[in-house]
Amino acid sequence: MSQFAGLSDISISEDIPVEGDISVPVGSQNPDDDFSTLDEPVKDTILRDLRAVGQKFVHVLYPKKSSALLKDWDLWGPLLLCVTLALMLQGGSADSGEDGRPQFAEVFVIIWFGSVIITLNSKLLGGTISFFQSLCVLGYCILPLTVAMIVCRIVLLGALSSVSFVVRLIVVTASFSWSTFASTAFLADSQPANRKALVVYPVFLFYFVIGWMILTFSPSP
Amino acid sequence: MANTDFHLQFQEFEDEQGFTEHNQGATTVTIDDPIKSRKQRKATGTAFEEDDNDDKTEIFISSKGLLSGQRKSAPFWTFEYYQTLFDVDSHQVKNRIIGSILPWPGKNFVEVYLRSNPDLYGPFWICATLVFAIAVSGNISSFLVNQGQPEFRYVPDFSKVTMAATAIYSYAWLVPLALWGFLTWRNRKITSLVSYSFLQIVCVYGYSLSIYIPAVILWIIPSEGLRWCSIVVALCLSGSVLVMTFWPAIRDDKPRITIVIISTIVILHVLLAVGCKACFFSTYEMDPSKDHNEPSAATNTSSSTKPK
Numbered sequence: 001m002s003q004f005a006g007l008s009d010i011s012i013s014e015d016i017p018v019e020g021d022i023s024v025p026v027g028s029q030n031p032d033d034d035f036s037t038l039d040e041p042v043k044d045t046i047l048r049d050l051r052a053v054g055q056k057f058v059h060v061l062y063p064k065k066s067s068a069l070l071k072d073w074d075l076w077g078p079l080l081l082c083v084t085l086a087l088m089l090q091g092g093s094a095d096s097g098e099d100g101r102p103q104f105a106e107v108f109v110i111i112w113f114g115s116v117i118i119t120l121n122s123k124l125l126g127g128t129i130s131f132f133q134s135l136c137v138l139g140y141c142i143l144p145l146t147v148a149m150i151v152c153r154i155v156l157l158g159a160l161s162s163v164s165f166v167v168r169l170i171v172v173t174a175s176f177s178w179s180t181f182a183s184t185a186f187l188a189d190s191q192p193a194n195r196k197a198l199v200v201y202p203v204f205l206f207y208f209v210i211g212w213m214i215l216t217f218s219p220s221p
Numbered sequence: 222m223a224n225t226d227f228h229l230q231f232q233e234f235e236d237e238q239g240f241t242e243h244n245q246g247a248t249t250v251t252i253d254d255p256i257k258s259r260k261q262r263k264a265t266g267t268a269f270e271e272d273d274n275d276d277k278t279e280i281f282i283s284s285k286g287l288l289s290g291q292r293k294s295a296p297f298w299t300f301e302y303y304q305t306l307f308d309v310d311s312h313q314v315k316n317r318i319i320g321s322i323l324p325w326p327g328k329n330f331v332e333v334y335l336r337s338n339p340d341l342y343g344p345f346w347i348c349a350t351l352v353f354a355i356a357v358s359g360n361i362s363s364f365l366v367n368q369g370q371p372e373f374r375y376v377p378d379f380s381k382v383t384m385a386a387t388a389i390y391s392y393a394w395l396v397p398l399a400l401w402g403f404l405t406w407r408n409r410k411i412t413s414l415v416s417y418s419f420l421q422i423v424c425v426y427g428y429s430l431s432i433y434i435p436a437v438i439l440w441i442i443p444s445e446g447l448r449w450c451s452i453v454v455a456l457c458l459s460g461s462v463l464v465m466t467f468w469p470a471i472r473d474d475k476p477r478i479t480i481v482i483i484s485t486i487v488i489l490h491v492l493l494a495v496g497c498k499a500c501f502f503s504t505y506e507m508d509p510s511k512d513h514n515e516p517s518a519a520t521n522t523s524s525s526t527k528p529k
Contacts, residue, residue: 121307123300124303125307125342126304194310198342201346208353212353
């Protein structure tokens, strides 16, 4: 080991030139070059977005703690669900002015305005989730309630009896708890620990109101 | 060592300004909700920026030494200002709701529960819950009343939600605004009054409405006696919370003004309760009329929808 004995005397002096080449490999690292979506056929674009939306639907129906909804948020799914729900709640009757049935715009406003208020609430309480991620989660978790609406419409094609009411009540209650549970599974991690209940309660109220609108829907004669 | 004695004393703060003047440089411990102060002691250093309070300088003793809470320095057009208004934990909200439902003589709601940390979470969401509770219960009760008639087709009345929302939110914001303005004006003449900030008054009013939520749910049962009974009980409880809160602020004033203020607070509270009942729970099938002066209209059973 004696050849290392003199190493302690080595110091870098100014007369040793340090030179060389620093080269950074500049390849085609620009991701836009690889995934330029301008040239692809429109069908591919639409199918890709639809597949993303469908994948998120699956995540909502089987809520596990995954970050798929949060990482790649989009608002197409919520828009689709909201329009479907509002159209079905409207009943399609021309004389809906005299009923107190919610108009299309009212349902739309409730869903979007409600989502915005809940998002603001969770951010004000110190949540780390971003605004649009939260809107995305809340919108996608309306899916069980939309399914319940479809089921209720089908049930109402039969007679308007108390049996149908009980069936509808069970379906709406189950789907409303499913929605609340699913959105809590996605949102709960981003909240401080001692405020989880404060964030979950408005979500519960929101889905309760939507479930109420679905349950009290009665078709026009 | 002398500070540990403070832990054992329960201090009532009568006059907030006097307290801060006397104790400008002293080391004081504010006797707080024990759970809250324990949590704050645990959380010093990490959550310390949440200790900003709006109009009272509080000094907390922590393991890191003497740390002083500052006034809210964020201007009101920034998001951080509003975050300080939502600086509550779940158990704090629960305690405040319980404190507004079960008033204890001598426990001023503002001093015991708010402690210069008024929040807007409670008032906003309690009002929202009340609005939807009224709408849902009103619909259910009108459905139950008309259920026996075979020709009746139940139609949900959605306009009730907007009416209820307007009434309740304007009560919860405009009345505190008027009260705060009046108290501030009187405070200039009589300087020894306990003064509440606007947010504290909004907070008290918001939490005092929480007793109405179970009362409104009880109104589903179509029995007039039960409805009036629950109104009276709810009015007594929430009215006494309000009266006990504002009594220290106005008792030094002239007795005539005191009586006028107290009776105004109580009368407005009564009007809200009776108005909601008459408006949303009348058993008329026709458009509900906003008639505060005819509570007897609600006792008429509707016969207009019976088919002839």
